[in-house]
Amino acid sequence: MFESGPNLDARAFQALDPSVVQVLDVRERWEYDLARLQGAVLIPLGELVDRVAELDPARPLAAYCHHGGRSMQALRFLQTAGFKDLAHLAGGIEAYSRLDPSVPRY
Numbered sequence: 001m002f003e004s005g006p007n008l009d010a011r012a013f014q015a016l017d018p019s020v021v022q023v024l025d026v027r028e029r030w031e032y033d034l035a036r037l038q039g040a041v042l043i044p045l046g047e048l049v050d051r052v053a054e055l056d057p058a059r060p061l062a063a064y065c066h067h068g069g070r071s072m073q074a075l076r077f078l079q080t081a082g083f084k085d086l087a088h089l090a091g092g093i094e095a096y097s098r099l100d101p102s103v104p105r106y
Contacts, residue, residue, distance in 0.1 A: 001060040002087040006075060008062060010099040013037075013089045016062055022055055024063040026074045027093075031066060035093055035104040045070045048077060057083045064089035064096070066106075 001021070002008070008016075016023060018039030025032055025040040032042045043051045045065070055061060061083055063071040071088035078086055089096060097103040 001085050002062075006072075006087045007090040008087045009090055010096045013062060013064065013096060014099060020060065022059050022061040024055065024061055024071075024074065025065070026063055026070045027065050031106070034106045035097065037064065037093065037096065037103065040064070045074055048074055052078070052081050055083070057081065060085040060087075062087045062089065065092050067092040067094055 023037060023040040025036060025042045026045040026048065027042070028044050029042065036042075041054070043054065061078065063074045063086070065071040068088060068090055071092065075086045075088055093103065094105065097105045
């Protein structure tokens, strides 16, 4: 699904269909409570190793965080766990909120 590479800009990320793509938020709970994207599953990066079984490696997955660093770390881990169709929101929810002002910036 992500033939153009793992880095999705905010517009491409916004176009994802959560019924097809697993949207993974790897931020902390307090960040999620401030701002979140509809349809996202929250698994903080520090819990991902223990909770990876909650995700389906057969489905495409797109991750995001605040600026993009943690979501890239998540992709590297998920690749080692057998996930193949992976992408992340380049610039994180910060970039997304510039496109969609209904998503609060923090």
